[in-house]
Amino acid sequence: MNNNNTDVLIIGAGAIGMAVAYELSRYELSVTVVDRLNDVGGDASRSNSAIIHTGFDAPPSTLESSLVVHANPMFDRLCRELDIPFRRTGAVLVAVTEEEEEEIPEILDKAHENGVFDLYYLPARKVREMEPLITPKVRCGLYIPRESIIDPFLLVIAMAEIAVKNGVEFYRECEVKNIVYNGRSFTTETTKGKVKSKIVINAAGLNTDKISNFLGIDDFKVTPRRGQFHVIDRSAELPIRHIILPVPTKISKGKLITPTIHGNWLIGPTAEDLSDKSLSNTTRNGLDEIISDVKKLIPAIDKNYVITQYAGLRPVREPGGYHIRTFKNIPGFIELSGIRSTGITSSPAVAVFTCRKLKEMGIPLKHREAVCTVSTPLPIRKGIVMFRELNNLERAELIERDPLYGRIVCRCETVTESEVVQSIKRNPGAHDLDGIKRRVRAGLGRCQGGFCGMHIPKILARELNIPLNRVTKKGGGSFFLNGETKRFE
Amino acid sequence: MRKIECELAIAGGGPAGMASAIGAADMGLSDIIVIERDDHLGGILNQCIHNGFGLHFFNEDLTGPEYAERFISEIKRRFIKYLLRTMVIELKDDKCLIAVSPNGLVEIKPRALVLAMGCRERTRGATRIPGYRPAGVMTAGTAQRYINIEGYLPGKEIIILGSGDIGMIMARRLHLEGCVVKGVVEIGNFAGGLTRNYVQCIEDYDIPLYLGHTITNILGEERVEAVEITPINADGIPDSSKKFIETCDTLLLSVGLIPENELSRQANILLDPITGGPLLDQYFQTSLSGVFAAGNVAQVFDLVDHVSDSGKKAGENAALYLRGEIPPWGKETASVIPGEGVRCVMPQKLTENCQGKLNFYLRASTHRRMVLLDFSASDNRIIYSEKINIVRPPEMINIAIENVDITPSGKYYFTIKEEYL
Numbered sequence: 001m002n003n004n005n006t007d008v009l010i011i012g013a014g015a016i017g018m019a020v021a022y023e024l025s026r027y028e029l030s031v032t033v034v035d036r037l038n039d040v041g042g043d044a045s046r047s048n049s050a051i052i053h054t055g056f057d058a059p060p061s062t063l064e065s066s067l068v069v070h071a072n073p074m075f076d077r078l079c080r081e082l083d084i085p086f087r088r089t090g091a092v093l094v095a096v097t098e099e100e101e102e103e104i105p106e107i108l109d110k111a112h113e114n115g116v117f118d119l120y121y122l123p124a125r126k127v128r129e130m131e132p133l134i135t136p137k138v139r140c141g142l143y144i145p146r147e148s149i150i151d152p153f154l155l156v157i158a159m160a161e162i163a164v165k166n167g168v169e170f171y172r173e174c175e176v177k178n179i180v181y182n183g184r185s186f187t188t189e190t191t192k193g194k195v196k197s198k199i200v201i202n203a204a205g206l207n208t209d210k211i212s213n214f215l216g217i218d219d220f221k222v223t224p225r226r227g228q229f230h231v232i233d234r235s236a237e238l239p240i241r242h243i244i245l246p247v248p249t250k251i252s253k254g255k256l257i258t259p260t261i262h263g264n265w266l267i268g269p270t271a272e273d274l275s276d277k278s279l280s281n282t283t284r285n286g287l288d289e290i291i292s293d294v295k296k297l298i299p300a301i302d303k304n305y306v307i308t309q310y311a312g313l314r315p316v317r318e319p320g321g322y323h324i325r326t327f328k329n330i331p332g333f334i335e336l337s338g339i340r341s342t343g344i345t346s347s348p349a350v351a352v353f354t355c356r357k358l359k360e361m362g363i364p365l366k367h368r369e370a371v372c373t374v375s376t377p378l379p380i381r382k383g384i385v386m387f388r389e390l391n392n393l394e395r396a397e398l399i400e401r402d403p404l405y406g407r408i409v410c411r412c413e414t415v416t417e418s419e420v421v422q423s424i425k426r427n428p429g430a431h432d433l434d435g436i437k438r439r440v441r442a443g444l445g446r447c448q449g450g451f452c453g454m455h456i457p458k459i460l461a462r463e464l465n466i467p468l469n470r471v472t473k474k475g476g477g478s479f480f481l482n483g484e485t486k487r488f489e
Numbered sequence: 490m491r492k493i494e495c496e497l498a499i500a501g502g503g504p505a506g507m508a509s510a511i512g513a514a515d516m517g518l519s520d521i522i523v524i525e526r527d528d529h530l531g532g533i534l535n536q537c538i539h540n541g542f543g544l545h546f547f548n549e550d551l552t553g554p555e556y557a558e559r560f561i562s563e564i565k566r567r568f569i570k571y572l573l574r575t576m577v578i579e580l581k582d583d584k585c586l587i588a589v590s591p592n593g594l595v596e597i598k599p600r601a602l603v604l605a606m607g608c609r610e611r612t613r614g615a616t617r618i619p620g621y622r623p624a625g626v627m628t629a630g631t632a633q634r635y636i637n638i639e640g641y642l643p644g645k646e647i648i649i650l651g652s653g654d655i656g657m658i659m660a661r662r663l664h665l666e667g668c669v670v671k672g673v674v675e676i677g678n679f680a681g682g683l684t685r686n687y688v689q690c691i692e693d694y695d696i697p698l699y700l701g702h703t704i705t706n707i708l709g710e711e712r713v714e715a716v717e718i719t720p721i722n723a724d725g726i727p728d729s730s731k732k733f734i735e736t737c738d739t740l741l742l743s744v745g746l747i748p749e750n751e752l753s754r755q756a757n758i759l760l761d762p763i764t765g766g767p768l769l770d771q772y773f774q775t776s777l778s779g780v781f782a783a784g785n786v787a788q789v790f791d792l793v794d795h796v797s798d799s800g801k802k803a804g805e806n807a808a809l810y811l812r813g814e815i816p817p818w819g820k821e822t823a824s825v826i827p828g829e830g831v832r833c834v835m836p837q838k839l840t841e842n843c844q845g846k847l848n849f850y851l852r853a854s855t856h857r858r859m860v861l862l863d864f865s866a867s868d869n870r871i872i873y874s875e876k877i878n879i880v881r882p883p884e885m886i887n888i889a890i891e892n893v894d895i896t897p898s899g900k901y902y903f904t905i906k907e908e909y910l
């Protein structure tokens with residue numbers, strides 16, 4: 001580490017950790033973020049349904065409800081600020097059975113209790129008018145216009161880029177091994193050395209229990225709830241415009257179908273309570289269950305259009321609920337635990353709330369002058385210009401300025417070499433194949449790396465100046481190639 | 490944006506595209522442009538360093554690069570123009586192409602077009618194999634490129650899912666490089682590729698072949714550590730009581746090829762859901778008149794020699810079309826339909842009566858011996874019949890029928906039936 005002395009150390013570079021870092025980077029503080037993974041984006045923050053919720057169904061009168069409900073309206077500006085795609089598609093909640101129909105008044109009451117008033121009852125005919133693929137068995141539904149879709153990878157990456165530009169330091173593959181508090185400051189031992197800080201913020205998601213444990217806090221546990229998803233290719237050409245939600249059960253929100261911001265669809269998730277935090281695999285039963293359950297809402301769903309699958313682990317805290325805690329005996333330690341599947345949505349509100357906690361602790365938060373304020377013209381970040389979003393005249397102009405835009409390396413998503421190079425060179429940039437995929441979508445399309453798998457590892461090796469067989473899929477030992485062919489003199 | 494007009498454009502400079510260019514040039518056409526996305530002509534042949542190419546076309550046993558070189562030198566000898574590092578990204582229904590290269594965007598307006606984009610491999614996503622998502626899962630073709638062109642190995646202990654030709658060829662290639670090929674897992678009851686590849690790549694090297702098995706789980710968080718192999722029971726469902734784990738660091742996939750028809754879809758060219766390629770008439774013409782298709786973009790062929798054949802004919806027909814000697818795609822075309830025992834057939838449409846030989850490419854739906862192949866009209870009138878000793882789905886059946894008279898909008902069937910000795 002270059003700097004082993006910092007004001008604030010944030011553990012975890014997921015949506016919560018990076019939103020806090022982004023918020024704190026506006027102030028005159030030195031901030032360091034560490035993550036055990038090879039990139040920003042965390043675990044749960046990158047394997048989810050990519051929805052910005054309204055909080056209509058959050059448990060009323062809780063910190064979660066308050067933060068989620070208030071975070072939703074922040075996204076219009078935040079996404080303009082960060083130059084990332086965001087769409088207020090709206091959601092249609094569908095009641096298919098008689099029991100589900102009976103739940104609808106309760107759902108409305110709950111939403112009103114949460115302060116979400118803009119949702120509307122839909123008779124069956126109206127549901128089918130809005131979404132013709134919904135089962136003819138539908139009895140009624142609700143329309144929730146502010147439920148929205150986002151690219152969760154880009155959200156975290158964009159916040160990280162601005163944070164780093166504002167002076168935040170980010171260390172990847174840097175796992176926390178221990179934290180020692182000496183009464184005045186913290187010394188955090190990591191796999192990349194020791195960091196001394198006045199403040200430690202625990203934003204470790206699934207591992208918040210382990211991190212808090214280092215400081216003797218053992219009053220809660222975090223276990224994973226696995227959610228498996230399928231991705232459906234845009235060539236399925238489903239005329240689905242809204243997020244389609246089932247009526248939630250006591251246990252989970254149920255399996256939904258949602259358009260993605262990039263034109264595909266996601267179906268899922270399962271909700272499987274597990275004990276082992278490493279079980280991020282998909283299973284045959286889980287994947288089959290997704291198809292059969294989603295077919296109950298949309299009978300036209302066809303597994304032949306599935307292009308890939310993934311599983312995410314949502315942190316489940318016991319005892320439950322969002323906890324943004326400080327401790328009298330450990331001043332300077334802030335724990336952000338229990339931030340579960342709604343974490344992407346709540347992240348900007350959690351960040352502001354965390355700053356308030358710092359203020360309460362007596363940490364002076366002085367705005368830095370050079371940093372974005374409300375009067376700064378938006379956006380404050382320019383996203384990587386995507387070839388496929390341009391018209392042919394703009395494309396021609398772009399290639400003239402940068403010939404690498406004339407080399408298409410991913411056919412399905414029409415990604416050019418220039419975009420890949422930029423994704424590596426930005427800070428924090430992609431250091432592995434998954435990092436490139438998340439930044440510029442190369443390899444996310446229907447051929448799943450079949451064509452770009454030939455080109456992208458070579459570009460990555462060249463830009464990072466490493467041999468081809470040191471290129472990894474996701475850091476650590478995930479080498480893409482493993483050995484060389486026989487050599488002859 | 491640069492604009493080019495030409496008589497004939499060919500999208501793809503692999504075996505089908507090169508043969509088309511040569512076929513058209515030999516019919517006297519001179520204004521031809523071949524558009525190739527890679528740094529070289531030759532397509533996938535450049536990474537196929539094994540032999541077995543050219544047995545039909547040249548009566549010689551060549552490697553892939555040698556086979557490609559024959560065509561490249563013919564292209565050069567005829568001064569046929571080609572653009573490298575240029576990818577077609579748009580095809581409009583007036584045959585206008587937009588292609589992109591580091592030199593910029595170019596609009597190509599040809600009077601006729603041959604689609605020769607080839608095919609791509611099916612991947613893990615499409616096969617829905619559950620499990621973790623580690624490094625070390627790769628298609629056989631990607632592995633082939635890294636080994637034969639870049640000089641790197643995908644791993645040391647290999648399991649291959651699918652016994653398609655590339656899968657079996659890679660089993661041998663990796664074995665020769667000192668890797669341990671722990672098995673080829675095939676869901677069907679027969680090897681999926683050519684018999685000669687089964688003998689020369691699997692049998693000759695004692696590589697275990699698990700017929701009637703599939704992979705039901707992938708283990709390992711960072712890099713593949715093992716796979717779960719499960720036999721398929723009589724109902725075609727994996728029998729999980731008999732599953733077992735095999736350790737490996739690499740899983741190669743050879744689970745099928747898909748014709749690359751993104752451009753055809755853009756131009757609303759009618760596709761055959763079975764072959765995955767455009768519907769073609771007897772001139773290799775698609776439903777967009779003046780647009781032809783050849784090679785694996787039309788249907789996945791078994792041998793490159795047949796790909797070259799189809800390319801040559803498509804190119805010749807494109808030249809004839811430009812002279813007005815080939816009818817446009819007709820409204821009253823007759824249909825050729827795969828009947829009992831036949832999986833797919835090409836061409837699927839017949840626009841007019843055929844003097845001389847008419848070639849059909851077929852695939853059988855199952856392995857069978859001593860069969861009778863019939864070509865008949867919808868009133869069961871048999872037009873052509875042939876006895877065949879053995880049919881195997883991986884090997885195409887090439888049938889030449891002479892002087893076919895057709896009824897407009899009529900229906901014709903190919904069937905493969907068990908023959909009595």
